[in-house]
Amino acid sequence: MSTKLCVSLLLVTCIVNGCAVISEQDCQAGLWYERGMQDGARGRAQSLVYEIARECQSYGIHADSEAWLRGHEEGVEQFCTAENGFYQGRRGHRYAGVCIGPTADVFLDNYQRGLAEYRVEQRHRKLHWRRDQLVRELHLVHRALESADSDRQRRVLYFQRSRLTWALRSLDTELHRYGLFGPGDITPGFYPPVFFSSGLFYW
Structure with missing residues (x-):
């Protein structure tokens, strides 16, 4: 199964389940790298991995946090662009401060411009x-x-x-x-x- 297909399936699951932290079925499915990439591309904070690990632990399932973090890092690169900064701000979305380095300033400048228009x-x-x-x-x-x-x-x-x-x-x-x-x-x-x-x- 390709990475893009996995991410798409995770997105559908998120919509169906109301975007809860993670369900028991998702914990069982794994796909930790793909899930991390999806969460990063949505601008969700890195600290989310602790909530995921705790939730899966309650089901008796071990979450691969390292794989999730690797995917999250790649997803964040997709999120932290000038175009997406404006898009997120223009729709009034909250920003969790996930961008770092030079991309952080570019993203934030455009996010604030979009947020002002919103x-x-x-x-x-x-x-x-x-x-x-x-x-x-x-x-x-x-x-x-x-x-x-x-x-x-x-x-x-x-x-x-x-x-x-x-x-x-x-x-x-x-x-x-x-x-x-x-x-x-x-x-x-x-x-x-x-x-x-x-x-x-x-x-």
């Missing part, structure tokens, strides 16, 4: 979610005003409308930092006249 995107999504919520609340207040039957009730609703409108305008100002179409289209200092017009967004 955080901006997450903030952008939260702002949009909050904006949708405010729009719905403002719509409900608008509808309630149409059917209000007392001055006191209208005063309360007018106050709520003013508060929601102010919050919505403030949020739109913050959203503008990301441009019209999201984090990839930042246009600081430019406010399209129609984009923030009261006729478009507010009641």
Whole structure:
């Protein structure tokens, strides 16, 4: 069985088992070098070998830690690239600090760049979610005003409308930092006249 096929089979097993440290079946299967390479390529810490050895020991099976460590070292080389650094950061994945030597700086620089973009995107999504919520609340207040039957009730609703409108305008100002179409289209200092017009967004 080829190394690539072994690693693929281990990955499938990981998905099926919910990526637990290791199952009894995997302890029995061995493939310690291949498993170490897979874990290294996923950026998992070297200390994982102690958890694997302890888990297998509970099943009465001896784990070949040395073979796992050799595979892990090779897998880490695949993990610690500039491209993968950005990929891991851009998806908000945690970094276990497995890279060493010159590749560590290259990986970390790109990881931090990707992570910064990920955080901006997450903030952008939260702002949009909050904006949708405010729009719905403002719509409900608008509808309630149409059917209000007392001055006191209208005063309360007018106050709520003013508060929601102010919050919505403030949020739109913050959203503008990301441009019209999201984090990839930042246009600081430019406010399209129609984009923030009261006729478009507010009641």
